[in-house]
Amino acid sequence: MEKDALIAMLNNDLADEHAAIIRYLVHGWMEGEDTPLGSSLISISREEMWHMHWLGMIIGRLGGEIVLTPNPYPHDPSSRETLLHSYIAYEEKLIPHYKEEAEKVDDPQIRRVLQREGWESAVHAKKFARKLKKLKGEEKKGLPQGDGELPKSLIDTLQNEVVDKYTEMLRHMAASWRFQSQEGTIGWEMMDQAMAKMKQLAHFAEDVAEDGGTPKFESGKIDPAQDLKSAIEKAISDVHTARMRHLKLKNDGEFRKHEGLMINLDLTVQQEEYHEEELRSFKDRG
Ligand SMILES: [Fe+2]
Ligand SMILES: [Fe+2]
Incomplete structure (x- = not known):
């Protein structure tokens, strides 16, 4: 073939x-x-x-x-x-x-x-x-019935996070497949990060689904990176932007009313900081 x-x-x-x-x-x-x-x-x-x-x-x-x-x-x-x-x-x-x-x-x-x-x-x-x-x-x-308790503004926020994290995760995963055999274990480490992103995505999406909504698995624009270096640069900027947005979200009045969401958001922010540092270390290695 x-x-x-x-x-x-x-x-x-x-x-x-x-x-x-x-x-x-x-x-x-x-x-x-x-x-x-x-x-x-x-x-x-x-x-x-x-x-x-x-x-x-x-x-x-x-x-x-x-x-x-x-x-x-x-x-x-x-x-x-x-x-x-x-x-x-x-x-x-x-x-x-x-x-x-x-x-x-x-x-x-x-x-x-x-x-x-x-x-x-x-x-x-x-x-x-x-x-x-x-x-x-x-x-x-019948069909699963959602709780329908969350205000629309919170659902919209969660849906935006689903779209952003889904896009980020797909881009990351594609890079780890594409550059799997370059620069030692970087591809493998990027896959490890992509798996954490999947979990972060789930935290946002689960709440939408439990409330009765359909999580928005729609990705934004994904320009595939042409080389590992630009994939890492893009990943750093993606995770940095996400962390800045999530830090702001931690002060959102509606978000703060939901303890479960806040616990996961704190975890996400910490992981994003870790990932950014790790990605920067790849740059020094390469
Ligand atoms: Fe299958
Ligand atoms: Fe199957």
């Missing part, structure tokens, strides 16, 4: 996995992490994160540009039942899809990854089918 076609194929798979992560996360958060359906959705979404990551690593290694826009995830949001049917259909479609792709590829590692994504999709379809079987009556016909 020709390299450009291979990269395009893998990017399309990555965009499918990206879509699955968001769908299961959003739904899982709406159900609540402490509910059986919610925790199972979030657990499956973590496996989709591996899937996306393996593809990102391969595309990065091939020197390809990573596609950071998710594909659409077709789903019928009428009830839990229709949602689970949509998830089963999505996962089942991926089983032959990955199998066919694996057969077209010569590289044994890429073939293994595609095969695994196929059989793990089969497991996901089975798990969703089991969840569907366990749902009864009202629960089956």
Whole structure:
């Protein structure tokens, strides 16, 4: 298979996995992490994160540009039942899809990854089918109901934070895939930072979802960095801007009324300071 076609194929798979992560996360958060359906959705979404990551690593290694826009995830949001049917259909479609792709590829590692994504999709379809079987009556016909308690201004603030952190995280992750084999372990360390950003993003998004809103997984503009040095520069400026904004947010009257939000915001600010220092140390190393 020709390299450009291979990269395009893998990017399309990555965009499918990206879509699955968001769908299961959003739904899982709406159900609540402490509910059986919610925790199972979030657990499956973590496996989709591996899937996306393996593809990102391969595309990065091939020197390809990573596609950071998710594909659409077709789903019928009428009830839990229709949602689970949509998830089963999505996962089942991926089983032959990955199998066919694996057969077209010569590289044994890429073939293994595609095969695994196929059989793990089969497991996901089975798990969703089991969840569907366990749902009864009202629960089956209904949808998660949010608390609807947070004021609109706070929801807007949280949604803006979701957009910003999501954008920052994607940019960071793409750089860690793209420059994975440069300058020792910097790519690896950037992935470690990206994982913390994912957690920070979750802190903001969970509150939106628990309140009944759909977290805004919309990224801002992501210009892919052309080299590691400019990726690090951009990452420093991103994390610095975010920290300045979050320091201001710590004095926001509405924010201060919510203890859980404040605890996570404090943690985020500390991590952002740590990340900025660490990124600056990469510059000295390079
Ligand atoms: Fe997957
Ligand atoms: Fe899956």
